[in-house]
Amino acid sequence: MVAEKTGRVVWHDLFSDDPELSKTFYGRMAGWRFLTEHATDFAWGGGAQDFVLALSEGEAGAGIIARPPIGVTGWLPYVEVTDVDAAAGQATELGGTVARPPFEVPGVGRNCLLRDPRGAYVGISLSRHAYPVPRAQFGVERYLADPADFPTTFYRNLFGWDVGPAEKGSTASRVITRSDDLVALLEAEAAAADPCWVPCIRVAHPAEALAAIRVLKGTVFGPNPPGSNEDAVLVRDATGALICVVAR
Numbered sequence: 001m002v003a004e005k006t007g008r009v010v011w012h013d014l015f016s017d018d019p020e021l022s023k024t025f026y027g028r029m030a031g032w033r034f035l036t037e038h039a040t041d042f043a044w045g046g047g048a049q050d051f052v053l054a055l056s057e058g059e060a061g062a063g064i065i066a067r068p069p070i071g072v073t074g075w076l077p078y079v080e081v082t083d084v085d086a087a088a089g090q091a092t093e094l095g096g097t098v099a100r101p102p103f104e105v106p107g108v109g110r111n112c113l114l115r116d117p118r119g120a121y122v123g124i125s126l127s128r129h130a131y132p133v134p135r136a137q138f139g140v141e142r143y144l145a146d147p148a149d150f151p152t153t154f155y156r157n158l159f160g161w162d163v164g165p166a167e168k169g170s171t172a173s174r175v176i177t178r179s180d181d182l183v184a185l186l187e188a189e190a191a192a193a194d195p196c197w198v199p200c201i202r203v204a205h206p207a208e209a210l211a212a213i214r215v216l217k218g219t220v221f222g223p224n225p226p227g228s229n230e231d232a233v234l235v236r237d238a239t240g241a242l243i244c245v246v247a248r
Contacts, residue, residue, distance in 0.1 A: 004133075006080050006082060007081075007160050007161065007178040007183065008080055008133050009077045009079055009133070009138070009183065010078055010080045010133055010134075011062070011078040011127075011131075011134075012061060012063075012076065012078070012134075013064075013075070013076045013078070013123070014062065014065065014075050014241060015066075015067045015068065015073050015074060015075075015076065016065070016066065016067060016073075016241070017066075017073065017239055018238075018239055019065070019066055021238050021239055022237065023064060024216070025237050025239075026054060026237075028212045028216060029201075029203065029212045029213055029218075029237075029245075030201050030203050030209065031056065031203070035052070035053045035060070036050050036051070037051055037052075037053060038050050043104075043105045045068055051064075056136065056137040056202075057136035057137060057248075058136070059131070059132070059134045059135075059136050059137045060134075061131070061137040061138055062137070062199075070099060070100055070113070072099065072121055073241070074196070074242060075197070075241055075243065076113070076122070076123050076197075077122060077123060077197050077199060078111065078122075078123035078125040079122060079123070079124055079125070079159055080124075080126070081125070081158075082126065084102045084111065084124055084125065087158060088112045088114065088124070090157065090158060091124075091154070094117070094151075094153060094157055094158065095116075095117035095151065095153075096115055096117055096151075096154055097114065098112065098113070098114060099114060099115050100112065108127070108128065108129055109125055109127045109128040109129065110125070110128075111123055111124065111126075112125075116154050118145060118149055118150070118195040119195060120194070120195040120196050120197055121196070122197055124158075136202060137201070137202060138199055138200060138201060139200030139201070139202050139246040140183070140184060140185055140200055141183070141185070141197055141199060142184065142185050142186075142187055142198040142200060142244055143185070143187070143195065143196075143197055144187055144192035144196055144197075144198055144242070145188070145189075145196075147163075147174050147186050147188060150195075159183075160179070161183060162176070162178070163175070163186060164177055174186040184197075189234060192242060196242065198242045199243055200232050200243070200245070200246045201243055201245055201246065202246055202247070202248040204248050206245060206246075210235075210245065213237075216237075216238050217238050218235055218236055218237050219236040221233070221234040221235065221236075222234055233245045233246075
């Protein structure tokens with residue numbers, strides 16, 4: 001299972017200033033259910049705390065967490081690696097920084113928080129659980145930045161990723177692959193002030209999801225609902241976090 005996950009996005013955390021509002025938003029927009037678990041020594045803040053798992057289509061692929069003191073906010077993807085500590089050291093050699101050194105998450109695995117050479121946050125993880133890659137809950141990740149600014153060497157050496165040709169002939173979208181498997185898309189997007197990773201959340205009924213987003217005080221940047229698994233609409237949720245909405 002670990003070999004199948006290596007180099008893939010295996011988890012997401014949403015660091016929210018208002019976790020209850022986030023639960024309401026994603027519950028209505030994406031139909032997610034939530035499970036509250038209790039940690040005796042919570043990884044993001046320490047001590048005994050509750051944390052929220054987001055469930056969809058039989059998958060548990062995300063957590064919602066009150067924004068920690070480290071200051072990161074919005075969505076954070078985690079990419080599976082075979083050795084978190086070694087990958088953290090390699091990241092600094094490749095021009096990235098360690099925003100939080102490797103740490104244990106009891107019952108889950110070992111994680112670390114990085115910033116790539118352009119400043120985008122990305123987590124790395126060595127899983128010690130049986131959850132698969134959450135493909136029903138999440139679509140292909142987006143990296144929003146000028147394509148010329150993508151730190152290709154950093155991601156190639158760290159995760160085995162390569163930047164391929166433009167997606168469907170578009171000059172604003174490039175494919176990011178690992179062993180010829182699509183793992184992410186690189187897209188130019190003015191809505192993101194700085195380079196960042198953005199999750200694509202799968203929904204069963206895109207038009208209804210976008211209508212719910214507007215009611216819930218989110219912002220929809222695309223004019224139309226996605227029409228296939230390859231189309232996505234950029235959105236800010238009710239707390240300001242960027243996401244894409246994609247048809248299931």
